[in-house]
Amino acid sequence: xxxxxxxxxxxxxxxxxxxxxxxxxxxxxxxxxxxxxxxxxxxxxxxxxxxxxxxxxxxxxxxxxxxxxxxxxxxxxxxxxxxxxxxxxxxxxxxxxxxxxxxxxxxxxxxxxxxxxxxxxxxxxxxxxxxxxxxxxxxxx
Numbered sequence: 001x002x003x004x005x006x007x008x009x010x011x012x013x014x015x016x017x018x019x020x021x022x023x024x025x026x027x028x029x030x031x032x033x034x035x036x037x038x039x040x041x042x043x044x045x046x047x048x049x050x051x052x053x054x055x056x057x058x059x060x061x062x063x064x065x066x067x068x069x070x071x072x073x074x075x076x077x078x079x080x081x082x083x084x085x086x087x088x089x090x091x092x093x094x095x096x097x098x099x100x101x102x103x104x105x106x107x108x109x110x111x112x113x114x115x116x117x118x119x120x121x122x123x124x125x126x127x128x129x130x131x132x133x134x135x136x137x138x139x140x141x
Contacts, residue, residue, distance in 0.1 A: 001051040005033045008055050013065070022068050033058070089140040096140075099133035 013026045033054045040050035106129070107122030115121065 001037060001047050002034050004051055005037060005054060006030050009033065009058075012058070012061060016065055016068050019068070025064075025068070029058070092136050092140045096133040096136040099129050099136070103127075103129035103133070 009026055009030050013022060016022050036057065037050050037054040040053055041047060045053065103126045106125040107118065110118035110122045
């Protein structure tokens with residue numbers, strides 16, 4: 001039944017631009033309706049009746065949806081970001097953080113194996129890795 005509630009709310013928001021505000025509002029509505037459904041079931045209502053009562057309690061949200069559409073600016077940073085873009089950004093950020101963490105490793109490794117002038121060789125490698133990590137972070141913006 002909770003899937004039915006989710007589908008119903010998603011159908012209500014189907015024509016609304018998926019801005020951050022719209023998605024947050026949709027998720028909040030789903031959570032509130034799911035809580036209401038659970039409360040009604042706990043009171044002794046059947047699952048079907050509880051679901052119908054919760055959905056009927058939504059009422060007319062056309063004014064709310066119109067307000068969301070009026071606030072929507074097509075080129076705003078609130079625009080929906082695709083799942084692929086989010087995944088790519090997360091991966092690049094993870095690699096950059098890993099590079100920051102490991103950038104001191106060449107310096108330590110060269111000193112441990114006893115390379116002469118390890119600081120002269122290791123420090124530039126460390127800075128190059130840090131610069132690469134910074135470049136990766138800027139490419140995710």
